[in-house]
Amino acid sequence: MALHLLEDWCKGMNINPRNCILVTGVPEAFDEGAIEPILRVSTEYLSKCKMRGRMFVREEGAFAVLCELPSAVEPLQVPGTIAVEDGEWTVITTGSQPSPVPASDVAFLKKMSAFLGKEGKTLADMPGLLGLDPGVPQRESAPSPDEWVKALGQALEKVMPPHPESSPYRKLRLFSGGPTPIPGEEAFEPWLEHTTEMLQEWAVPDAEKRRRLVECLRGPALDVIRTLKLSNPGVKVKDCLEALDHAFGRTEGSDDVYCKFLNARQQKGEKVSAYIQRLEKLLQRAIMRGAVAVGQMDRTRLAQIVRGIQYQNPILLHLRLRERQDNPPSYSQLIKEVREEEERQAAGEVWEEEVTILIANETRRD
Known part of the structure; x- marks a missing residue:
């Protein structure tokens, strides 16, 4: 009955019932001017509520009070009861259930609310995440379990990043750095080049990249990272690669590496895209040696x-x-633009060559 009263009252006042709460059980002798202040201090969520009116409910022998909030009410944020000096008041929202909600459902909704909060969302955003139109009236029959599972999965896909294990990736090549290479091990320089490129491509957290890097290391190389993690358990992948470069790479100073980068020029007959790719390797080495800041x-x-x-x-x-x-x-954007321009120019050259041949053939016929 209380829920129907809330909905009918809001309809009569032409306000959105989703933005309102109904407080019942307010004694007849209670000071009307003290109701709103009590509600505002009861919980931070109700600190901006505004009393819109009160009505005496004969069946309960007490008043019911209608209050409006600035935005849609989140039922999990509203207390079911509010303790006052002479007893307690009951709070009703449009999300209130006519029968007690199982404890497991309440716990699940609280976890869902907390999760959405971390992603910058609220339960009020669920209709939009599910592709529903909030203006369309809800159907009277409850969704089936299968429909809920499907809808929830769609919502989670929109707010959750893909799980690292679901991201397809090739395993990194092995590297040990030992005096006797293990089967399949390559020299450090090509290994570092390949590993750096792969780690840059993977759209996973840095911790996951570090885990995958450790998986491919053996012997002395693994010892380097283990020692690094002892002093800094959350060490970044960039620092891990830099430590490996210091331990197994060429003994070049930052000035030497940067000088090689600045002296790199496009060679005769070399495509611009090939030059950029060659230059990128030198740039990455300069960054690892501290000669170039990542931000630059x-x-x-x-x-x-x-x-x-x-x-x-x-x-x-x-x-x-x-x-x-x-x-x-x-x-990535630069190399894409350059390769597309190279293909466009190559297509134009082919067309010009075909036109030249066609004109030459026509000239011979004449």
Whole structure:
């Protein structure tokens, strides 16, 4: 009955019942002006509620009070009862159940509410996550268990990142760094190059990348990371690779590495995309040696490409690389644009060659 009273009262006042609560059991002799302040201090969630009216309920011998909140009410945030000096008041929302809710359901909804909160969502966002139109009236019959499972799965897909184990990836190549290479082990430099590229591609948390890195290490190389984790259990993958580079890489100083990067030029007959890929390896080594800050990576890369590409290269002009140095693209975006431009130019050259052959054939006929 109380729920029907809430809905009918809101309809009569032309306000949204989802934004309202109904407080019942308020004694007849209770001061009307003290009701709203008591509700506001009872819980932080009700601190902005506004009393819209009260009505005497003959069957209960007490008043019912209608209050409105600024936004849709989340039932889990509203206490079922409010303790007062002479007893307690009962709070009804449109999400209230006519019968007691099983404890397991309450616990699940609380966990769901907490999870959505961490993702910046609330239970009120569920209709949108499920692709439902909040303006469409809900059907009277309850959804079947299968429908709930399907709907919940759709919602979780939208707010949860993919689980690391569900992300397809190739296992990293083995590396030990020992005096006697293990079967299938390659030299450190190509191993580091391959591993760095793979770790950059995987869209998983840094901790998962570190776990996968440790999986491929053996012997002395594994000992390096174990020692590193003793002093810093949450060490980043970048620092792990840097430690391995110091232990097994070429003994080059940061100045030497950076000098090689700055002296890298496009070679005769070398595609721009191939030059950028070759340059990227030198840039990554410079970053690992501390010669280039990660935050300056894109700007440093583009500046060297502009210097290193052969003068008046059409790709340099068509992609306006000189003009984009203040807002440089990422490596993936840059290499994509360059390869597409190379394919476009190659297609144009083929077309020009075909036209030339066609004109030559027509000339011979004449």
